[in-house]
Amino acid sequence: MPTTVAPDPTRQLIRAEPRTEADLAEHPSIQAVSAQFTDAVRDVGRDASGYPVLRIEPERNHEVLRFLRDDPEQAFDFLADITGVDLGGGVPIQVWYQLWSMRHGRQLRVVCELPLTQLTLTTVTDLWHTADWLERETFDMFGVTFEGHPDLRRILMPENYEEGFPLRKDFPLRGRFSRSEQVRRCLSRSLEDVYATEELQMAGYGDGTVPLREPTPAERPEDALENRLEGEPMLINMGPQHPATHGVLRLVLQLDGERVMRCIPHIGYLHTGFEKTCEFREWNQVVPYTDRMDYLAPMLYNVAYAGAVETLLGVEITERCRAVRVILCELNRILGHLLWLGTTAIDLGAFTVFLYSFKEREKIYNLHEAYTGGRITTSVTRVGGMMADLPVGWLDACREFVENCPSTLDECERLLSRNAIWMARTQDIGIIGPEEAVSYGLTGPNLRASGVPYDVRKARPYLGYEQYDFDVPVGVHGDVYDRYMVRLEEMRQSIRIVEQALAHLPDGPMNIDDYRVVLPPKSEAMGSIDTMISHFKLVMEGIRVPAGETWYSIEASKGELGIGIVSDGGTKPVRCRFRGPSFVNIAALPYLVEGELVADVIAVNASLDVVLGEIDR
Amino acid sequence: MTKLDVLQPDSSVDTGIPRSWVTTRLDHVINWARRNSLWPMPFGTACCAIEMMAAAASKYDIGRFGMERMSFTPRQADLMIVAGRVTYKLAPVMRRIWDQMPQPKWCVSMGACASSGGMFDNYTIVQGIDTIVPVDVYVPGCPPRPEGLMYGLLMIQEKIKGESLAHPVARAEDPDAVGRPNLPPEAIELVAQPFGNSTKQNRVSGLSSNSAVARERDRIERLMEHRE
Numbered sequence: 001m002p003t004t005v006a007p008d009p010t011r012q013l014i015r016a017e018p019r020t021e022a023d024l025a026e027h028p029s030i031q032a033v034s035a036q037f038t039d040a041v042r043d044v045g046r047d048a049s050g051y052p053v054l055r056i057e058p059e060r061n062h063e064v065l066r067f068l069r070d071d072p073e074q075a076f077d078f079l080a081d082i083t084g085v086d087l088g089g090g091v092p093i094q095v096w097y098q099l100w101s102m103r104h105g106r107q108l109r110v111v112c113e114l115p116l117t118q119l120t121l122t123t124v125t126d127l128w129h130t131a132d133w134l135e136r137e138t139f140d141m142f143g144v145t146f147e148g149h150p151d152l153r154r155i156l157m158p159e160n161y162e163e164g165f166p167l168r169k170d171f172p173l174r175g176r177f178s179r180s181e182q183v184r185r186c187l188s189r190s191l192e193d194v195y196a197t198e199e200l201q202m203a204g205y206g207d208g209t210v211p212l213r214e215p216t217p218a219e220r221p222e223d224a225l226e227n228r229l230e231g232e233p234m235l236i237n238m239g240p241q242h243p244a245t246h247g248v249l250r251l252v253l254q255l256d257g258e259r260v261m262r263c264i265p266h267i268g269y270l271h272t273g274f275e276k277t278c279e280f281r282e283w284n285q286v287v288p289y290t291d292r293m294d295y296l297a298p299m300l301y302n303v304a305y306a307g308a309v310e311t312l313l314g315v316e317i318t319e320r321c322r323a324v325r326v327i328l329c330e331l332n333r334i335l336g337h338l339l340w341l342g343t344t345a346i347d348l349g350a351f352t353v354f355l356y357s358f359k360e361r362e363k364i365y366n367l368h369e370a371y372t373g374g375r376i377t378t379s380v381t382r383v384g385g386m387m388a389d390l391p392v393g394w395l396d397a398c399r400e401f402v403e404n405c406p407s408t409l410d411e412c413e414r415l416l417s418r419n420a421i422w423m424a425r426t427q428d429i430g431i432i433g434p435e436e437a438v439s440y441g442l443t444g445p446n447l448r449a450s451g452v453p454y455d456v457r458k459a460r461p462y463l464g465y466e467q468y469d470f471d472v473p474v475g476v477h478g479d480v481y482d483r484y485m486v487r488l489e490e491m492r493q494s495i496r497i498v499e500q501a502l503a504h505l506p507d508g509p510m511n512i513d514d515y516r517v518v519l520p521p522k523s524e525a526m527g528s529i530d531t532m533i534s535h536f537k538l539v540m541e542g543i544r545v546p547a548g549e550t551w552y553s554i555e556a557s558k559g560e561l562g563i564g565i566v567s568d569g570g571t572k573p574v575r576c577r578f579r580g581p582s583f584v585n586i587a588a589l590p591y592l593v594e595g596e597l598v599a600d601v602i603a604v605n606a607s608l609d610v611v612l613g614e615i616d617r
Numbered sequence: 618m619t620k621l622d623v624l625q626p627d628s629s630v631d632t633g634i635p636r637s638w639v640t641t642r643l644d645h646v647i648n649w650a651r652r653n654s655l656w657p658m659p660f661g662t663a664c665c666a667i668e669m670m671a672a673a674a675s676k677y678d679i680g681r682f683g684m685e686r687m688s689f690t691p692r693q694a695d696l697m698i699v700a701g702r703v704t705y706k707l708a709p710v711m712r713r714i715w716d717q718m719p720q721p722k723w724c725v726s727m728g729a730c731a732s733s734g735g736m737f738d739n740y741t742i743v744q745g746i747d748t749i750v751p752v753d754v755y756v757p758g759c760p761p762r763p764e765g766l767m768y769g770l771l772m773i774q775e776k777i778k779g780e781s782l783a784h785p786v787a788r789a790e791d792p793d794a795v796g797r798p799n800l801p802p803e804a805i806e807l808v809a810q811p812f813g814n815s816t817k818q819n820r821v822s823g824l825s826s827n828s829a830v831a832r833e834r835d836r837i838e839r840l841m842e843h844r845e
Contacts, residue, residue, distance in 0.1 A: 157741075158706050166740055175740030179809035180802035183748050186705040187712060187798055240710055241660060243689040248662050248707060269707040270662055273739040288736065295664035339667070342674075358674035365671075376664050376760055613663050 027052045029074045029101075029108050037064055042113075048548035049311040051109055058112040061097075062122040065110060068099060069127050075103040077438050078454075079124070080553070081579040082134035084142035085566055088169030088574075093142055095121060098551060098562065098579070102438065102454060109551065114144060123149040130441030133587040141167040141275075156268035156616060158189065166276050167575075173280055195252070233261060236598075240269045244347045244602045247612030249586070251601065258597045263590040267583075270616040278576035282542035283309055283383055286576060291377040293578060294614045297336035297557040298378050299328040299368075306381035307462060308552035308563040312545050313383065315517060319506040321385050322463050327398065327501045328380060329463070329554070330494040334405065335364045336557030336609075337445075337487045341412060344484070344606040348425050353412050360408045363401050370394055383543055384518040385511030395502060402498050409491055416484070426480035430592040430604035433478055440588040443581050444559025445490060446608055449475035449482035456555035463554075468497045480607040487609070517543055542571040558582050558609055580614035644781045651695070651721065652777040653683045655770070658694030658718065660711060663701030665728040665760040672763035679763075682770060691717040696773065697750075698766075702730035703743045709796075715750040716795045720788045723776070725769050726752045729759040733808070744809040748800050 030044050030052055040060035045053050056064050068076045076099040085094040092113040099108045112121060123146040124131045135146045136155040143165040146152055154161055162185075163176040175182060239250035248269035254262035274293060278286045290301040303325045310317060317325075342357035365375040370391055372378040380387055416422045432442070437450040447454055455472045457465040473489035475482030511518040515534035519525075525535040547569040553562040559581025566575040585608050592604045661669050673679045673687065688694035691714045703711055715724065726746050729735035732755040734744035746752060753776060756769035780788075798805065 163740065171740070173739050178806060179744060179748075180798075180805040182705055183708070183743070183798050183805050184802070186708045186743075187749070187796060189709055240707065241714060243659075243687075247666075248710075269704060269710070270702065271704055271706065271741050272663075272702055272737055273741045277737060277739050292664055292736075295667055343670075355675040358671060359676065362671070362674075362676045375762065376667060 027106075027108070029068065029076070029106060030054055032071065032073060033064060033067065036067060040064055047109070047550055048314070048546070049550040049552060051107060051551050053109045053111055055111045055113065058095075058114050058118075058121055061110070061112050062124060062127075065097060065124050066127055068108070068110070073104075074101065074106075076101045076106075076108065078102055079128040079130050079134075079441060080560065081562055081564070081577070082124075082131060082138055083564065083577045083579070084138045084144055084167065085549075085564075085575045085577075086142060086167060086169050087566070087568070090116060092116065093119060093144065093168075095138060095142075095144060096564065096577075097124075098564075102452070105459060107460075119144045120147060121145070122147050123152075125149055128441065129436070129439045129591075130584055130587060133583065134441075137583075141165055143168070154268075156271040158186075158268075159195075166273065171276075173276060238601070240266075245605060246343060246610060247615075249605070249610070249612060249615070251589075251605075253598065253601065255598060258599075260593050260596055260598055260601060263593050263601070265586060265589055267586070267612075267615050270612045272613070272617060274617045275576055275578065278573055280572065282571050283545055283573065284542060286573065287381060288377065288379045290578075291374075291379055292613060293580065293617060294336070294556065294558070294561075294582075294611050295376050296339045296611050297332035298376060299332040299380050300336075300554065300556045300561065302378060302381040303329055303463075304552065304554045304556065304561050304563050306383055307554065308550060308565050309383045309543075309545060311552050312548055312550045312565055312567055313517065313543075314546075315384055315512055315514065317385060317512060318509055320508045321510050321512075323501050323505050324386060324390065324510070325381070326463050326465070326468070327498050327505075330497045330501075331364055331367065331398075331401075333494045333557045334491050335361060337491050338364075340487060340606075340609045341484075344603075344609075345412075345416065347602050347606045348422065350415065350419070350422065353415055356408055356412055356415075360405060363404075367394070367397060367401065370397065382511070382518065384514065389510045395505070398498070399502060402495055402502070405495055406492065409488065413488060417488075423481065425600075425603050426484060426607070428477070429480045429596060429600050430607060431477060431479045432588065432592055436591065437478065437588075440591065441584040442559070442588055443584065444555070444557070444609075445483055445486045446559065446585050446588075448473065449486045450478035451476060456553055456560050460553070462552075468500050470494075470497050480603050483607045483609075544569065544571055545573075553579070556581060558611065558614070559585060578614075578617055580617060582608075582610040582612075582614040583617075586610045586615055640781075640783060644783075647782065648777050648780055652774040654686075655682075655684050655696045655723075655773070656686050656688040656694050657684055657696045657698050657770075658688050658691050658714065659698050659700065660714060661698075661700040662703065662707065663730070665700035665731070668760045668763055669698060669700045669727065669766060672766050677763040677767070679767065679770075682767065682774070684770060691715075692719065694718055695722050696770075697722065697724045698727055699724065699731045699746050699750075700727040700760075700766075702735065702737060703746050703749070704741045705743060706741070708743050708746075708749050711746065712749050712796055720790060721780075723753045723773050724750055725754045725756060725766075725773060727756045727766055727769065728761055729757065732757065735759060744805075748798055748805045748808065751799050 033054060034041050034044065037060060040057045041054065042057060043055040047053055068074045078100040080098040080100055083096050085096065092115045095112045095114060097110040099110065121144060123135060125135065133155060135149055136152060138144050139146060139152055140154045140156050153159060164171050234255045236253050236255060238253060239245045240248035250266040250269065252264040252266065253260050274289055278289055287302055287305060290305045291298040294301050338357040338361050342354040345353035368378050369375050371394055372380050372387065432450055434450045434452045437447050438452060451474055453472050453474050458472055470493045473486045475486050515531055519538055520531040520535055524531045545567040547567055549566045551562060551564045553560050561581055562579035564577035565573055568574050589605060589608065593601045596604065659669055671677060673685065679685055695718065697715060697718060699711065726732045730737060730742065731746050734742050743749060754769045754772045756765050758765050
């Protein structure tokens with residue numbers, strides 16, 4: 001496949017804003033790196049959202065990143081994301097590392113620019129566990145090779161995908177092959193397309209050189225029954241069609257009796273190509289796609305995407321819009337957690353909780369429907385505001401929900417929290433400690449259950465979250481039970497936030513007063529030529545977003561949702577990156593289940609609260 | 618074709634089995650039993666699966682139609698509900714599940730993505746699952762409300778009413794079709810053109826009419842052609 005394209009002189013490489021002395025003084029990490037690695041730093045600056053950016057020589061990436069993680073003055077212990085950006089026209093592909101320091105509350109983006117002839121970086125899997133899957137995704141989508149990566153193979157596309165690297169600009173939206181050829185190929189897959197080489201070797205195909213992991217003495221004591229039984233390890237395939245994997249997740253498990261020795265997750269069965277498709281849609285047309293990524297809490301995605309574009313545009317939304325977005329976000333957090341509660345309970349055998357939680361969900365769906373017309377696919381935000389103002393009577397319905405919801409939560413808690421079966425199935429199962437949780441990049445309730453009080457709403461408040469009085473629940477043991485308790489408490493805190501927002505909901509306009517961004521009202525559009533032209537331009541062309549890049553993150557129901565956007569000043573995004581929290585969270589599954597019993601795989605997988613639409617995107 | 622015509626066993630197909638009062642009554646009893654105890658195999662992938670769960674939960678309660686026994690193994694199911702987008706990576710899995718289901722079996726394509734690729738006309742989404750497996754009822758919507766799914770399931774029930782054991786090919790398994798696309802390459806190209814999947818679905822699927830009850834005969838005709 002062609003990897004080099006003739007450079008297009010009209011396309012300029014998008015640069016962060018030039019460095020200033022003030023910026024350098026402000027950000028100690030950039031200062032330290034500049035002092036330490038004088039010849040590795042190419043450029044420093046800030047992007048449109050004020051995010052500090054450090055551009056380094058690609059050959060030195062491991063060195064610089066190790067310094068940033070290990071130096072106590074920097075302590076970037078949390079790697080939020082690794083992703084690529086291809087601007088097309090033969091310019092170098094950028095690889096972004098999004099870093100966050102829990103200790104210093106500081107953020108930084110490290111960018112490497114790789115020419116198309118030399119798409120190689122050194123792996124950082126030895127620094128952060130979470131880099132494993134993120135690097136594989138970057139390899140899968142852009143063809144960037146990470147030297148030293150233990151298992152660099154495709155992750156979202158099939159193992160032997162032959163059409164190329166989908167997120168490259170030279171890759172056509174509909175793929176390289178014809179549709180009939182794509183259907184023919186997908187139905188004639190061989191074993192090598194479905195299993196990793198390692199798994200085939202474990203199952204006895206090929207050379208069989210992969211040693212099987214022996215159980216440790218703790219896992220199998222001297223007097224264990226298994227020692228007296230003849231047997232051999234077994235490879236089972238769980239999913240992609242399985243009632244308890246919460247979607248089309250596939251796990252290959254190597255079992256020793258009932259005990260899980262190895263767990264290899266396979267994802268990508270729902271890879272929908274969101275990021276590629278968004279590059280072919282106007283800025284506002286992307287909003288409906290965001291619904292379908294996390295369909296358990298769609299409005300959180302709507303709000304995050306609109307917030308990201310507004311940051312790049314540099315517009316400030318109205319007070320009323322801000323408060324309404326907070327209400328919707330928190331309602332959707334409850335919506336997502338309720339589904340988690342119901343399905344997890346059903347996985348562990350408690351059916352009643354499922355019915356109770358869906359009863360409450362239907363009430364939130366009714367609120368969705370009254371506002372947007374859709375139950376799940378809401379598409380509620382527009383850049384610069386919302387699709388409409390709240391309908392009459394909506395606030396009263398919301399108040400009624402907020403009053404009645406806690407009683408259902410109490411009921412569910414009465415059924416589960418002190419239930420002997422529930423406690424036996426969840427307590428001390430799937431434990432992860434705080435350091436490992438941070439290294440695996442866990443966010444949201446999964447991280448907080450391990451005792452790390454990291455919540456984007458507190459750490460980097462957005463939408464005015466600093467004005468609301470709420471607590472961040474934190475667990476102690478980091479097991480399945482703690483994740484359950486944290487989520488239950490988070491729903492109560494969300495109700496508190498909604499109550500406060502309802503009590504102080506400002507009046508005034510919902511959308512901003514800038515007809516270059518939002519549609520003018522119909523009455524005005526027909527009244528004067530200026531507004532009519534604006535209306536026409538917005539409908540026919542769409543918004544124009546100034547050239548630049550930004551990173552905007554919110555606390556979604558599953559964890560930190562980061563949205564990276566690159567614009568070249570046109571009416572469509574050049575790159576839309578969605579850092580879905582589920583993608584990173586599920587990567588910790590092997591760590592959590594290896595050594596546990598096979599029945600606990602269900603409990604642990606459910607406790608991570610993943611949604612496949614977001615994992616596979 | 619009127620509704621009444623379809624409810625009668627199809628007299629145009631010569632099966633060699635004489636139409637008698639006994640065989641038609643037997644059909645009646647068997648179809649009554651089949652349509653009121655459908656065991657769905659929920660092949661849920663995305664947003665539609667959440668609406669399918671809502672259809673099974675407290676407010677909508679699919680159990681009222683004899684379908685609350687969700688069968689998570691294809692070998693004990695007779696109705697595959699494909700709810701959500703199907704990727705090329707997932708398509709062989711879906712085809713395998715369909716092949717594993719014993720006859721008689723039906724398939725519901727729930728939602729825009731399963732029926733036509735929906736809003737995802739890109740490199741990874743199958744442009745309509747009828748390119749992979751035969752579909753009996755398409756439920757429109759993105760996602761369809763639970764009422765929409767239930768209406769689709771009632772259409773399946775209606776369709777079962779018109780079936781007869783005397784049809785020679787309707788419920789026969791074709792070993793050659795296992796693991797193969799449901800449509801020929803030209804037909805796949807036709808549905809996969811931009812907008813083709815929404816405008817040409819009926820033609821390619823062999824559905825000359827949009828009427829729910831008329832579909833059964835269409836499918837038999839197509840199967841007959843396939844046999845020839």
